[in-house]
Amino acid sequence: MAERQTGCELTHPGTWQQVNPSASVTQPNHMNFVVLTIFPQMFAPFWDHGIVRRAIENKKIFASAVSIRNFAGNRHQVTDDRPYGGGSGMVMKPEPLAAAIRDASQTLSGAKTVLLTPQGRVFNQKMARELAALTGLILVCGRYEGVDERICHDLIDYEISIGDYVLTGGELAAMIVIDAVTRLIPGALGGEDAAEKDSFSDGLLEHAHYTRPENFEGQEVPEVLLSGHHQEIEKWRLESSLMRTLLKRPDLLQEKILTRRERDVLKKWCLEIEKILDLHQGEKKWI
Numbered sequence: 001m002a003e004r005q006t007g008c009e010l011t012h013p014g015t016w017q018q019v020n021p022s023a024s025v026t027q028p029n030h031m032n033f034v035v036l037t038i039f040p041q042m043f044a045p046f047w048d049h050g051i052v053r054r055a056i057e058n059k060k061i062f063a064s065a066v067s068i069r070n071f072a073g074n075r076h077q078v079t080d081d082r083p084y085g086g087g088s089g090m091v092m093k094p095e096p097l098a099a100a101i102r103d104a105s106q107t108l109s110g111a112k113t114v115l116l117t118p119q120g121r122v123f124n125q126k127m128a129r130e131l132a133a134l135t136g137l138i139l140v141c142g143r144y145e146g147v148d149e150r151i152c153h154d155l156i157d158y159e160i161s162i163g164d165y166v167l168t169g170g171e172l173a174a175m176i177v178i179d180a181v182t183r184l185i186p187g188a189l190g191g192e193d194a195a196e197k198d199s200f201s202d203g204l205l206e207h208a209h210y211t212r213p214e215n216f217e218g219q220e221v222p223e224v225l226l227s228g229h230h231q232e233i234e235k236w237r238l239e240s241s242l243m244r245t246l247l248k249r250p251d252l253l254q255e256k257i258l259t260r261r262e263r264d265v266l267k268k269w270c271l272e273i274e275k276i277l278d279l280h281q282g283e284k285k286w287i
């Protein structure tokens, strides 16, 4: 379906550098993730469940979490220090981070480096698609008050936030990015086209889903879904998709370039609503 081409989502004045124009735009069939963190143990259960686990087993993704402490180069493996200028909290030291990023970049040539930070660009499905087109991602998880600013200048390609709230570190944010990107890698999901029908993939929320039983606590499954009539089911799904988007996320409809079919459905609803309002106007049926 048509989608407004708003250019590369991974560019942002200030916090984002232009994506390398020579970066591959075709979807590779695997992805390498390296997470740099002071809590690599947090990732063990993450690698070990669900689609991410299956993608690792099927070699659709390669994933590892590396301790930044390994690059601290001091006996106590200290990775933070007090901020210049005073103030509360600690700042992640630049040397261990730089060494960890350089080490990962050497292993994953062509990978892009992402810093997870609340000051980054807010992550969305379009960014997930753009990241999924790369062959490698190095995800840098900040802790404390943040990382030394000098790390961002030369060593970070993108800064990503997962929303306008502050976490205690970038680890959960990195997991969210990895999860969203992994399911877009060809073959990572069971049904090959499952990701294409997702919410947001064509600028709309996904249609409603039902499974057995046909009657759940008095609520029936829409009859058309039991009919086996594929064309009617497709039509119902499009209308369900549009209706949910209109009610839950009207902002998405404002952004989207509508297909002729989508426009026709919206116009039909518009006419029906106008008819009802005219009727009420004529009969003065309101309180």
Ligand code: ADE
Residues within 6 Å of the ligand: 116, 117, 118, 142, 160, 161, 162, 163, 164, 165, 166, 167, 168, 169, 170, 173
């Ligand atoms: N680290 C702390 N808060 C964050 C956020 N909202 N997104 C990404 N990384 C973060």
